[in-house]
Amino acid sequence: MTEFTPVEAIVGGLLIGLGAVMMMAMLGRVAGVSGILGGVLFPSSPAGWSWRALFIVGMIAAPAVYTLVLGHAPPFEMMSSSTALTIISGVLVGIGVTFGSGCASGHGVCGLARLSPRSISATAIFMLAAGVTVFVMRHVIGA
Numbered sequence: 001m002t003e004f005t006p007v008e009a010i011v012g013g014l015l016i017g018l019g020a021v022m023m024m025a026m027l028g029r030v031a032g033v034s035g036i037l038g039g040v041l042f043p044s045s046p047a048g049w050s051w052r053a054l055f056i057v058g059m060i061a062a063p064a065v066y067t068l069v070l071g072h073a074p075p076f077e078m079m080s081s082s083t084a085l086t087i088i089s090g091v092l093v094g095i096g097v098t099f100g101s102g103c104a105s106g107h108g109v110c111g112l113a114r115l116s117p118r119s120i121s122a123t124a125i126f127m128l129a130a131g132v133t134v135f136v137m138r139h140v141i142g143a
Contacts, residue, residue, distance in 0.1 A: 005075075020110050027051065032106025033059070034097045096126065 023031040039052040067073045079086060097103045100122050102111070107126075111119020 003075075008074075016105075016109060020105075020113065024110070030102075030106050030110040031055075032102050032110065034103035035106060096129075100126065 020031040023029050036052045036055050039048055040056055043049045043052075063074050081089075100107070102119070102122065104123075104126065107116075107119040107122040112123060
């Protein structure tokens with residue numbers, strides 16, 4: 001069971017919200033991580049590459065900042081699944097992101113905040129799929 005840490009949860013949620021608001025206010029763009037990463041890996045133009053790369057660097061650097069500020073690293077648990085299952089899961093998430101035209105950050109954070117019908121339905125579908133997946137993995141397959 002994962003320990004509930006309300007202070008970290010609130011601070012993390014506020015930072016995610018602040019980041020999403022800043023992206024929209026400063027660049028007029030939704031903070032969808034899959035789209036941002038896709039723009040770094042497969043840029044359509046050099047103009048948008050730098051801010052996307054900085055966004056990804058910031059996400060990677062955030063645990064170091066956390067450690068400097070609080071004096072200890074953020075809690076981290078290794079997954080108990082196999083490498084093959086992790087790769088298959090990543091591919092399935094990638095397929096879902098592609099067909100859903102976005103990810104949890106784009107639809108779930110930014111789209112819901114804008115009351116986008118497409119994001120509301122996408123978020124409902126991926127949350128339902130996540131719940132079914134967890135149920136099947138834990139209670140049917142037993143992984």
